[in-house]
Amino acid sequence: MKVGFIGLGIMGKPMALNLIRAGYTLTVYDINPEPVEAVCAAGARRAASASEAARGNQVVITMLPNSPHVKAAVLDEGGVLEGATPGTILIDMSSIAPLASKEIAEACAKKGVRMLDAPVSGGEPKAIDGTLSIMAGGAREDFERVYDLLLKMGASAVLCGDVGAGNTTKLANQIIVALNIAAMSEALTLGTMAGVDPESIFRAIRGGLAGSTVLDAKAPMVMSGNFKPGFKIDLHIKDLNNALDTGHAVGAPLPLTAYAMEILERLRADGHGQLDHSAIVKYYEKLADVEVRAADRK
Numbered sequence: 001m002k003v004g005f006i007g008l009g010i011m012g013k014p015m016a017l018n019l020i021r022a023g024y025t026l027t028v029y030d031i032n033p034e035p036v037e038a039v040c041a042a043g044a045r046r047a048a049s050a051s052e053a054a055r056g057n058q059v060v061i062t063m064l065p066n067s068p069h070v071k072a073a074v075l076d077e078g079g080v081l082e083g084a085t086p087g088t089i090l091i092d093m094s095s096i097a098p099l100a101s102k103e104i105a106e107a108c109a110k111k112g113v114r115m116l117d118a119p120v121s122g123g124e125p126k127a128i129d130g131t132l133s134i135m136a137g138g139a140r141e142d143f144e145r146v147y148d149l150l151l152k153m154g155a156s157a158v159l160c161g162d163v164g165a166g167n168t169t170k171l172a173n174q175i176i177v178a179l180n181i182a183a184m185s186e187a188l189t190l191g192t193m194a195g196v197d198p199e200s201i202f203r204a205i206r207g208g209l210a211g212s213t214v215l216d217a218k219a220p221m222v223m224s225g226n227f228k229p230g231f232k233i234d235l236h237i238k239d240l241n242n243a244l245d246t247g248h249a250v251g252a253p254l255p256l257t258a259y260a261m262e263i264l265e266r267l268r269a270d271g272h273g274q275l276d277h278s279a280i281v282k283y284y285e286k287l288a289d290v291e292v293r294a295a296d297r298k
C-alpha cells in the first residue's frame with residue numbers, strides 16, 4: 001500500500017519510520033526539512049508539498065500540531081485535496097478540535113476523499129515502539145481498510161463513532177490526564193507540608209484505588225524534579241482549549257477542566273510552557289512555598 005505522510009515531528013517521524021519498517025511505500029512532507037532528511041534516509045520519497053505527498057497514494061496520514069495546521073495542509077492551495085484522487089483515505093492522527101475534523105471531512109467528501117480522525121495516546125516512547133493507543137472516528141469500512149496499517153503504529157485501534165469521535169475521545173483522555181496530574185500534585189504537596197516523604201506516599205498507594213498509569217509515569221518525575229518533556233504544557237493547553245470549546249458547543253459542563261486550564265495558563269505565564277505537564281506541581285509549590293521532592297533527592 002502506498003502512503004503519503006505529512007508532519008514528521010516528535011510523533012510523526014517515529015510513526016513514519018515504523019510504517020517503512022513494516023514495508024509500506026512512503027512519500028513524506030514537512031515544512032521543516034530536517035526530519036524529512038532522516039525519514040528519506042530510511043527509504044521514504046520526498047515530496048515538495050502536501051499535494052505531492054497525496055498524489056498517487058491510497059492513504060494519506062497527517063500528524064500536525066492543531067486544527068489550523070491540518071486545515072492548511074489539507075484544504076489550502078498545494079494541500080492534500082489538490083493531489084488526492086477520489087477513494088483516497090485521509091487519516092488525520094493529530095489531536096485537533098472534533099468540530100474541525102468534521103469540517104475537514106465535509107470538504108474531503110466533496111472531492112470523494114474519505115476521512116478518519118485517529119488521534120493517539122502514549123507519547124514519543126510508544127510512537128517509537130509502535131505501541132500507541134489509537135482512537136478513531138469515521139466510517140467502519142474505511143477503518144477496516146486501514147486497520148492493519150494503524151496496528152503498525154499502535155498496540156490498539158478502536159473505532160469510537162463517526163468522524164470527530166476520535167478527537168472527542170482524545171479530549172476525554174486529556175481531561176483525565178490533566179486532572180490526575182493536578183490531583184497527584186495537590187496530594188503530594190499535602191504530604192510534604194505534613195512532613196511525610198512523597199516517595200513513601202507514592203510507594204504505599206500506587207497498588208491501591210488511587211494508583212494509575214498517570215501516577216506511575218509522573219510521580220517519579222516530580223520527586224526527582226525532572227520536567228523534561230514528554231508532553232509539553234503548551235500542547236496540553238491546546239488540548240484543554242479544544243475540550244472547553246467543544247464543551248461549550250455541545251452544552252457539556254467542564255468546571256474541573258476550566259480550573260486545570262487556569263493552572264496551566266499560570267504555568268505558561270511563569271515561563272514553563274515547554275516543560276512536561278508533570279510540572280503542574282510547580283503551581284502548588286508556588287502556592288505553598290515548598291518543593292515536592294523525595295526526601296533523598298532534596
Ligand code: NAD
Nearest residue numbers: 007008009010011012030031032064065069094095123124
Ligand atoms: P511537533 O510539533 O513535534 O510536530 C509537528 C510537525 O508538523 C513539525 O515537524 C512541523 O514542522 C510540522 N508542520 C506544521 N505545520 C505543517 C504544515 N502545514 N505542513 C507540513 N508540516 C507541518 O508535534 P508532535 O509532538 O509530533 O505532535 C503532533 C500531534 O500529536 C499534536 O496534535 C499533539 O497534540 C499530538 N500528540 C503528541 C504527543 C506527544 O507526546 N508529543 C502525544 C500524543 C499526541
